[in-house]
Amino acid sequence: MTAPLLDLRGLSVLYPGEHGATLAVDNVSFTLRREKLGIVGESGSGKSTLGRALLRLLPQARITAERMTFDGMDLLSLPERAMRHLRGRRMSMILQDPKFSLNPIRRVGDQVAEACRIHLRCSRAEARERSLAMLEAVQIADPRRVYHLYPHEVSGGMGQRIMIAMMLLPEPDLVIADEPTSALDVTVRLQVLRILDRLVTERGIGLLMISHDLNLVRNFCDRVLIMYAGRVVESLPAADLERARHPYTQALLAAQPRIGGDRSPLKVPERRADWKEPIGPQP
Amino acid sequence: MKPVDVEDLSIRLGDVPILSGIGFSVAAGECFGLVGESGSGKSTVLRCIAQLMVHWQGRIRIGGTDIRRMPLQERCRSVQMVFQDPYGSLHPRQSVRTALSEPIRIHRLDRPQERLERALTEVGLPLHFLDRFPHQLSGGQRQRVAIARALILEPAVLLLDEPTSALDVSVQAEVLNLLSELRRRRGFTYVMVSHDLAVIDHMCDRLAVMQAGRIVEILDRAALIGNGARHPYARQLIEASLEHERGR
Numbered sequence: 001m002t003a004p005l006l007d008l009r010g011l012s013v014l015y016p017g018e019h020g021a022t023l024a025v026d027n028v029s030f031t032l033r034r035e036k037l038g039i040v041g042e043s044g045s046g047k048s049t050l051g052r053a054l055l056r057l058l059p060q061a062r063i064t065a066e067r068m069t070f071d072g073m074d075l076l077s078l079p080e081r082a083m084r085h086l087r088g089r090r091m092s093m094i095l096q097d098p099k100f101s102l103n104p105i106r107r108v109g110d111q112v113a114e115a116c117r118i119h120l121r122c123s124r125a126e127a128r129e130r131s132l133a134m135l136e137a138v139q140i141a142d143p144r145r146v147y148h149l150y151p152h153e154v155s156g157g158m159g160q161r162i163m164i165a166m167m168l169l170p171e172p173d174l175v176i177a178d179e180p181t182s183a184l185d186v187t188v189r190l191q192v193l194r195i196l197d198r199l200v201t202e203r204g205i206g207l208l209m210i211s212h213d214l215n216l217v218r219n220f221c222d223r224v225l226i227m228y229a230g231r232v233v234e235s236l237p238a239a240d241l242e243r244a245r246h247p248y249t250q251a252l253l254a255a256q257p258r259i260g261g262d263r264s265p266l267k268v269p270e271r272r273a274d275w276k277e278p279i280g281p282q283p
Numbered sequence: 284m285k286p287v288d289v290e291d292l293s294i295r296l297g298d299v300p301i302l303s304g305i306g307f308s309v310a311a312g313e314c315f316g317l318v319g320e321s322g323s324g325k326s327t328v329l330r331c332i333a334q335l336m337v338h339w340q341g342r343i344r345i346g347g348t349d350i351r352r353m354p355l356q357e358r359c360r361s362v363q364m365v366f367q368d369p370y371g372s373l374h375p376r377q378s379v380r381t382a383l384s385e386p387i388r389i390h391r392l393d394r395p396q397e398r399l400e401r402a403l404t405e406v407g408l409p410l411h412f413l414d415r416f417p418h419q420l421s422g423g424q425r426q427r428v429a430i431a432r433a434l435i436l437e438p439a440v441l442l443l444d445e446p447t448s449a450l451d452v453s454v455q456a457e458v459l460n461l462l463s464e465l466r467r468r469r470g471f472t473y474v475m476v477s478h479d480l481a482v483i484d485h486m487c488d489r490l491a492v493m494q495a496g497r498i499v500e501i502l503d504r505a506a507l508i509g510n511g512a513r514h515p516y517a518r519q520l521i522e523a524s525l526e527h528e529r530g531r
């Protein structure tokens with residue numbers, strides 16, 4: 001087996017604050033190969049912090065780990081200069097809402113082309129050609145027209161596809177997708193996920209999918225980690241999610257309404273302190 | 284308990300039609316769902332019923348009375364709305380007490396303290412929360428305060444605009460249970476907008492599927508599980524939701 005793309009052991013993230021520090025991520029370990037790994041948990045469980053910590057995008061936080069390597073490089077000791085070379089080029093991030101992550105006053109095509117020009121050092125004409133090809137790859141019907149639009153002129157689903165095009169164009173090895181479809185409608189969401197799935201599989205990208213949507217990670221990912229209060233409490237193949245053994249995972253599953261359900265009151269997780277104890281084989 | 288009747292509701296913004304010929308009836312004590320993609324006009328329907336938008340054509344009746352003929356105060360006491368984002372719908376510098384007292388003061392209701400306490404108890408919050416500010420509450424607690432504020436005038440109809448889509452699964456479960464319980468106990472009529480068909484299925488008896496400002500089909504809740512819709516768009520929407528839930 002090849003070496004993992006991402007290897008984390010004992011990662012903790014501490015936010016210092018006036019009223020004492022907050023331990024947002026608490027001793028998390030996992031490895032990621034060229035696969036689709038889902039991280040689920042409710043807000044405040046530390047899943048987004050974890051994603052940002054990997055890119056070292058948390059200037060205020062204290063990040064510690066026994067090991068935190070990406071493709072053999074130690075992410076903790078890497079100088080900021082080298083880190084800048086990794087970000088966007090080899091590790092990139094797709095954020096939740098294209099309304100806030102695209103620059104509102106620049107044409108979307110130019111923003112995609114910028115990713116290409118910065119990371120791949122190609123000419124303007126080449127960047128344009130590649131951007132158009134990438135917009136086509138994310139199934140935008142008329143890339144030449146869309147290239148010249150501004151973010152407010154495109155729909156949410158199209159905006160998110162543009163973000164995906166921008167992030168995948170430099171051909172990264174690792175993509176961190178933080179709730180990439182929760183701002184989208186059901187039908188558009190499926191479309192965007194299919195595109196992402198195809199590109200990730202075809203290009204052999206390692207994908208870390210952060211989401212609070214259990215159905216989504218079950219359908220989309222190979223493996224799932226469940227986070228509670230900053231810890232990974234359970235890790236299991238996505239197909240086995242329904243058979244989760246950790247009481248917190250079971251509580252999350254039971255709290256979901258289902259089509260055709262019996263409409264009895266939904267079970268509300270009671271949040272117990274002993275839920276912080278992990279269960280099953282640890283990654 | 285009051286029924287809601289919407290007949291031939293249309294609204295335009297400039298030259299753009301936003302809603303065209305919307306019509307549906309909700310029985311007293313029923314929960315009626317509105318689904319469809321963003322931009323299909325679901326929330327606009329609620330905003331017209333709440334008279335947050337006034338330049339619409341058509342007829343909206345609550346308990347048989349045309350809402351345009353209702354005096355403002357009577358209308359506010361018949362219909363109230365709960366919004367999607369509990370972070371945006373509470374004033375950040377007003378305590379829960381201030382937020383809940385305002386409707387009581389405007390409507391000159393008697394026994395204000397008793398009403399405050401009752402509203403808060405009804406949504407399952409402890410009384411000392413009266414002196415908290417929104418930033419001291421979690422998302423689910425804020426949404427409870429927003430529901431308490433809607434309840435305090437004892438309306439017959441509650442308009443729910445994506446009441447749980449800003450919340451986590453576990454908090455969503457809390458708020459949905461609360462809404463079901465309140466309907467059972469107090470006989471409210473709900474009109475509920477959601478993009479999540481599982482939530483609609485859990486809460487509603489019937490639902491309307493909207494596309495581009497029109498209702499393309501009105502379905503019974505029972506038609507969801509086997510995808511009994513006839514209109515192609517409604518079928519597609521239900522199929523996508525079933526696929527999302529069932530998995531590969």
